[in-house]
Amino acid sequence: MxxxxxxxxxxxxxxxxENNILFERVIDDFLDWLTHPTLDRDQLRAILDDIERANTAAHGYGSKVFLRSLGDCVARLRERPATSAELRRIEELAVALVEGSxxxxxxxxxxxxxxxxxxxxxxxxxxxxxxxxxxxxxxxxxxxxxxxxxxxxxxxxxxxxxxxxxxxxxxxxxxxxxxxxxxxxxxxxxxxxxxxxxxxxxxxxxxxxxxxxxxxxxxxxxxxxxxxxx
Missing domain, CATH: 3.40.50.1000 (HAD superfamily/HAD-like)
Structure with a gap:
């Protein structure tokens, strides 16, 4: 002592x-929704991790930056900006981050x-x-x-x-x-x-x-x- x-x-x-487990649940749902013809789940997660690493260095931490990273991940994989519908879906997936107890x-x-x-x-x-x-x-x-x-x-x-x-x-x-x-x-x-x-x-x-x-x-x-x- x-x-x-x-x-x-x-x-x-x-x-x-508990905090990150909420983000992990969103990521699981995001990867379930985010299909790709050639990349598996681990490869998609690695791409998202790289995007998060860059975005937190540039913009800080928190759910807003996290949502940005999810949108950037969609844009990188689709090779175009995320659509309004895709961004709305991301916000729906992450609602627990901003409203949860x-x-x-x-x-x-x-x-x-x-x-x-x-x-x-x-x-x-x-x-x-x-x-x-x-x-x-x-x-x-x-x-x-x-x-x-x-x-x-x-x-x-x-x-x-x-x-x-x-x-x-x-x-x-x-x-x-x-x-x-x-x-x-x-x-x-x-x-x-x-x-x-x-x-x-x-x-x-x-x-x-x-x-x-x-x-x-x-x-x-x-x-x-x-x-x-x-």
């Missing part, structure tokens, strides 16, 4: 609540309540500000956090800026999340500790290899296990 009061910074999507990961609410009595809690999430705030409000978790930060990207500069704003002591500050790419690796490069809680539905573009010898990364299997360490 880590002794004394710490600063715990939490990721949101797929750490506090938030499904908390088991144990999150109770664990945050207890951790908040012991430590200072912050939230750091990336994506569209309006969309992320909507999910946070629906989750009813905002009361647990002394500060909420919605950013366009989570990289070393993000963590260093946050540390500077609050005057964190790096050795007593931990980033907690499911994404090696956005939560763990850049936090470690910024000198913070990190807690990796894998989610089997983590977005493929958030995957990255972690250094198994890095003692600054605590690996857990479920969110409530945080209470055994903090």
């Amino acid at each position: 880590v002794r004394g009061k710490q600063v715990l910074i939490f990721d949101a999507d797929d750490t506090l609540w 938030v499904d908390l990961i088991p144990g999150v609410a109770d664990t945050l309540t207890t951790l908040g009595e012991r430590h200072e809690l912050l939230l750091l999430t990336k994506g569209d500000t309006e969309e992320q705030q909507r999910k946070l409000t629906a989750s009813q978790l905002e009361r647990h956090f002394a500060g909420v930060h919605i950013v366009g990207e989570k990289n070393v500069d993000t963590y260093q800026a946050l540390s500077g704003e609050y005057g964190f002591v790096p050795e007593r500050t931990w980033m907690i999340g499911n994404s090696p790419k956005s939560d763990i690796l850049p936090a470690r490069r910024a000198g913070l500790g990190a807690v990796f809680i894998p989610n089997e539905n983590t977005w493929v573009l958030e995957h990255s290899e972690l250094d198994s010898s890095d003692t600054g990364v605590l690996r857990l299997t479920a969110f409530p296990e945080l209470l055994q360490h903090f």
Whole structure:
């Protein structure tokens, strides 16, 4: 167990609540609808992943960019712009992304309540500000956090800026999340500790290899296990 009061910074999507599984369900439906004479399902998914990679780099994250990527995928495969009918179908497939409720990961609410009595809690999430705030409000978790930060990207500069704003002591500050790419690796490069809680539905573009010898990364299997360490 880590002794004394710490600063715990939490990721949101797929750490506090399920998120990417909703996108995966839309992608499954999209690929069922998107037929191609020569490409199989895995090949179509690889093309979509490439389009998403480019679009998130250029336009950010969230359902609006995701819908754009689906439309761009249709355009690339059809070798013409997506029609109005095709775009309407894509919007119909993705309606759950913008209207669905938030499904908390088991144990999150109770664990945050207890951790908040012991430590200072912050939230750091990336994506569209309006969309992320909507999910946070629906989750009813905002009361647990002394500060909420919605950013366009989570990289070393993000963590260093946050540390500077609050005057964190790096050795007593931990980033907690499911994404090696956005939560763990850049936090470690910024000198913070990190807690990796894998989610089997983590977005493929958030995957990255972690250094198994890095003692600054605590690996857990479920969110409530945080209470055994903090």
